[in-house]
Amino acid sequence: MKKFMQQLMLGIGCLTFLGCTSTALLIPTAPPGPDEVVLGPTEGESTGIMLFQFIPINQNDRFQAAYDKALKSKGATRLVNPTIEERWFWAYILNGYKFKVSGTAVKQK
Numbered sequence: 001m002k003k004f005m006q007q008l009m010l011g012i013g014c015l016t017f018l019g020c021t022s023t024a025l026l027i028p029t030a031p032p033g034p035d036e037v038v039l040g041p042t043e044g045e046s047t048g049i050m051l052f053q054f055i056p057i058n059q060n061d062r063f064q065a066a067y068d069k070a071l072k073s074k075g076a077t078r079l080v081n082p083t084i085e086e087r088w089f090w091a092y093i094l095n096g097y098k099f100k101v102s103g104t105a106v107k108q109k
Contacts, residue, residue: 026083027084036077036107042102043102049095052093063101078106078107079101080103082103
């Protein structure tokens with residue numbers, strides 16, 4: 001019985017650990033056009049928090065904020081083939097959600 005409980009706890013621990021990061025999602029987009037310049041790889045991050053499980057702080061705009069940061073870091077107008085990822089973290093009184101956007105920065109000539 002003791003061995004079973006140890007294995008069960010190990011399994012639950014592994015599931016908890018694996019559930020903390022999303023799989024990266026690639027969003028296919030149109031390739032750079034002839035009137036665009038490729039600026040190179042870029043990324044942006046933004047974090048949202050749920051305080052006491054019901055007070056959202058930066059939850060609704062974290063996706064747009066991460067995308068805007070990725071564009072601003074290179075002075076781009078759009079991203080080609082953006083990839084999105086999300087990570088979660090927990091504390092005693094809040095849950096945090098970190099959103100990351102990466103891709104190739106492109107701007108108009």
